[in-house]
Amino acid sequence: MPEKVRTYLDWNATAPLSAAARQAVLAALALDGNPSSVHGEGRAARALIDGARRDVAALAGAEAAHVTFTSGATEAANMVLTPDFRMGRTPLSIGRLYVSAIEHPAVREGGRFAKDKVTEIPVTPMGVVDLAALEHLLATHDASAGLPMVAIMLANNETGIVQPVREAAAIVRRHGGLLVVDAVQGAGRLPLSIAELDADFLILSSHKLGGPKGAGALVARGEVLMPKPLVHGGGQEKGHRSGTENVSAIAGFAAAARAAIEGMDGRNIGIAGLRDRMEAGMAEIAADVVIHGRLPGRDVSRLCNTTFFSLPGLKSETGQIAFDLEGIALSAGSACSSGKVGASHVLTAMGFDAGLGALRVSLGATTSEADVERFLAAFGRIAGRRRHGVAAA
Numbered sequence: 005m006p007e008k009v010r011t012y013l014d015w016n017a018t019a020p021l022s023a024a025a026r027q028a029v030l031a032a033l034a035l036d037g038n039p040s041s042v043h044g045e046g047r048a049a050r051a052l053i054d055g056a057r058r059d060v061a062a063l064a065g066a067e068a069a070h071v072t073f074t075s076g077a078t079e080a081a082n083m084v085l086t087p088d089f090r091m092g093r094t095p096l097s098i099g100r101l102y103v104s105a106i107e108h109p110a111v112r113e114g115g116r117f118a119k120d121k122v123t124e125i126p127v128t129p130m131g132v133v134d135l136a137a138l139e140h141l142l143a144t145h146d147a148s149a150g151l152p153m154v155a156i157m158l159a160n161n162e163t164g165i166v167q168p169v170r171e172a173a174a175i176v177r178r179h180g181g182l183l184v185v186d187a188v189q190g191a192g193r194l195p196l197s198i199a200e201l202d203a204d205f206l207i208l209s210s211h212k213l214g215g216p217k218g219a220g221a222l223v224a225r226g227e228v229l230m231p232k233p234l235v236h237g238g239g240q241e242k243g244h245r246s247g248t249e250n251v252s253a254i255a256g257f258a259a260a261a262r263a264a265i266e267g268m269d270g271r272n273i274g275i276a277g278l279r280d281r282m283e284a285g286m287a288e289i290a291a292d293v294v295i296h297g298r299l300p301g302r303d304v305s306r307l308c309n310t311t312f313f314s315l316p317g318l319k320s321e322t323g324q325i326a327f328d329l330e331g332i333a334l335s336a337g338s339a340c341s342s343g344k345v346g347a348s349h350v351l352t353a354m355g356f357d358a359g360l361g362a363l364r365v366s367l368g369a370t371t372s373e374a375d376v377e378r379f380l381a382a383f384g385r386i387a388g389r390r391r392h393g394v395a396a397a
């Protein structure tokens with residue numbers, strides 16, 4: 005029997021492990037030492053982590069000394085989203101967290117803030133953070149309980165819509181607040197510099213870049229202003245995150261970060277070309293397809309690799325299964341741990357009738373023209389059945 009061809013178009017959920025990252029993980033697994041040990045074996049592991057810190061810092065346009073490795077973006081978010089900060093040795097209180105309505109649950113849940121200390125920043129119908137609303141929220145912030153903290157993602161994981169972080173930073177600065185940017189989906193797809201964004205903290209994840217799952221980082225603007233640690237113990241990572249470092253995962257993360265920087269522009273132009281070809285093909289097949297963030301005359305800036313679409317008459321769960329049966333892996337909104345598909349909070353925040361939901365196609369470094377053609381052929385069959393009421397539910 006011929007081998008079944010699978011087409012993986014779910015890179016925003018996780019990118020396949022790159023060959024370079026796999027090699028780096030395997031090489032690091034051969035190191036015996038604990039990076040905190042002073043003997044040669046320990047020093048070899050420490051040297052690897054030091055190098056990895058430089059690579060991840062380069063990805064974020066930051067200083068190596070300002071990178072704290074974590075178990076992923078979710079942990080980094082829980083670490084930084086806290087009312088308890090220190091400015092050097094002096095405690096500093098954050099009174100309220102303002103999160104955009106389209107944040108990933110890792111951020112939207114508010115970390116260590118009490119639920120009544122978290123306020124949502126609305127987004128416009130075009131899926132971008134409403135800057136006028138942010139200005140109003142910060143202008144009416146009660147500073148007696150502490151400074152405001154604002155969390156806005158660089159690019160949304162469902163729609164791919166790029167957020168006006170630089171403009172938001174100017175507002176946050178005017179009101180003396182802190183800015184946390186979840187850069188998980190933007191890293192490697194957009195130029196990234198913590199200073200240019202004027203953010204205080206960036207959140208990164210290895211597995212969205214082609215590195216292994218279970219590694220990430222909190223990147224800070226400086227060394228003085230840091231959150232109260234989330235994980236206490238032996239004082240690794242300068243006391244910001246205790247626990248023996250996951251040396252092999254960090255090595256893979258660094259390899260992925262290096263690859264993400266190398267040839268980024270050319271790679272992304274290629275991916276954008278495939279994505280544009282795919283969207284044009286979808287519109288030819290089904291004129292009523294809605295591509296979120298792409299409306300005639302009202303386009304917003306999107307990541308080069310992401311298409312989030314709704315097809316009238318096709319429920320997202322039904323569509324996802326139909327594509328899977330066609331050999332195509334894509335996703336219905338964001339992947340929840342349970343695998344269940346809920347209504348997209350992103351579409352709801354945009355004021356779109358999210359009843360039928362939407363499907364996300366996300367491309368990556370090894371996506372080929374043949375993958376796009378296979379997707380379009382399947383899209384045509386599924387859209388056709390929908391018209392005849394077979395795939396619709």
Ligand code: PLP
Binds near residue numbers: 078157161
């Ligand atoms: N933030 C965004 C925008 C994401 O897309 C994800 C993963 O889906 C996360 C945070 C969580 O990342 P991790 O899996 O490393 O905890």
